[in-house]
Amino acid sequence: MEGPSVTGTRGSVLILMPAFNEAGTIGMVLERVRQHARDCDVLVVNDGSRDGTRGAVEAAGVAQIVLPCNLGYGPALQAGFRYAEMAGYPTVVLLDADGQHDPADIPRVLEAMDRSGADVVIGSRFVNGGWYSGPLPRRLGMQFFSLVTGLVIGQRIFDTTSGFKALRRVAYRPLISGHFLDFHAECLVFWGKLGLRIAEVPIATRPRSDGRSMYSWFTLMNYPFKTLMLMMLGLMDARRRRPLR
Numbered sequence: 001m002e003g004p005s006v007t008g009t010r011g012s013v014l015i016l017m018p019a020f021n022e023a024g025t026i027g028m029v030l031e032r033v034r035q036h037a038r039d040c041d042v043l044v045v046n047d048g049s050r051d052g053t054r055g056a057v058e059a060a061g062v063a064q065i066v067l068p069c070n071l072g073y074g075p076a077l078q079a080g081f082r083y084a085e086m087a088g089y090p091t092v093v094l095l096d097a098d099g100q101h102d103p104a105d106i107p108r109v110l111e112a113m114d115r116s117g118a119d120v121v122i123g124s125r126f127v128n129g130g131w132y133s134g135p136l137p138r139r140l141g142m143q144f145f146s147l148v149t150g151l152v153i154g155q156r157i158f159d160t161t162s163g164f165k166a167l168r169r170v171a172y173r174p175l176i177s178g179h180f181l182d183f184h185a186e187c188l189v190f191w192g193k194l195g196l197r198i199a200e201v202p203i204a205t206r207p208r209s210d211g212r213s214m215y216s217w218f219t220l221m222n223y224p225f226k227t228l229m230l231m232m233l234g235l236m237d238a239r240r241r242r243p244l245r
């Protein structure tokens with residue numbers, strides 16, 4: 001029996017946008033993507049949203065995978081990576097649907113990828129002295145995982161929790177079936193140990209104007225333990241594989 005197939009006209013960059021209950025912002029974000037990344041294709045993974053997200057994406061005329069229930073950020077993006085792989089996209093750009101990332105930065109992130117030859121380019125809040133004013137535990141967690149990642153792969157990544165990333169196929173393909181939570185430090189060490197090249201470029205971020213963050217106090221308390229455990233799984237997985245570079 002033949003596997004599923006994805007057909008249709010497409011460019012070489014897929015903007016992959018995870019969305020859970022983002023009806024208040026996603027229309028505006030998609031409009032700015034159209035303005036600033038006209039040549040890119042867009043796929044929203046609508047993860048069982050219960051608000052008007054589906055209608056807003058349809059109104060924007062953008063492709064979406066509508067999951068029947070909420071699977072969570074990681075599995076939802078894995079569905080998107082599978083789609084990108086089946087359709088043969090050389091590059092995927094991850095971008096949040098809540099308006100915190102500015103689609104005007106997409107061309108700069110892609111240029112940095114071309115210029116540097118990196119396999120992963122992270123849109124970073126912290127290179128060039130950037131600053132994050134969120135809750136203290138979250139700031140400390142970010143510092144901690146930046147240090148740990150640096151020790152493990154020998155390259156300091158300042159923003160390990162950015163959801164704005166450009167990935168070449170060599171970087172997104174192995175994520176389709178791995179153990180990943182939110183593609184943060186657990187994913188960076190996996191990529192680093194596989195020999196992939198990672199670069200960071202500064203981006204602007206804005207506070208959320210609508211909806212709710214997926215991180216509650218409870219998930220933030222679990223985050224370090226889960227991420228450390230998944231980092232170890234990622235390292236074991238990378239050791240089993242042949243280096244990609």
Ligand SMILES: Nc1nc2c(ncn2[C@@H]2O[C@H](COP(=O)(O)OP(=O)(O)O)[C@@H](O)[C@H]2O)c(=O)[nH]1
Nearest residue numbers: 018019020022047072073076096097098213214
């Ligand atoms: N697919 C999927 N996306 C989610 C889920 N929760 C949040 N997101 C999306 O992931 C992106 C980042 O989420 P957000 O809650 O803003 O994370 P934060 O900015 O780190 O606080 C946004 O586009 C959300 O809509 C989820 O359960 N599934």
Ligand SMILES: [Mg+2]
Nearest residue numbers: 096098100208
């Ligand atoms: Mg956000």
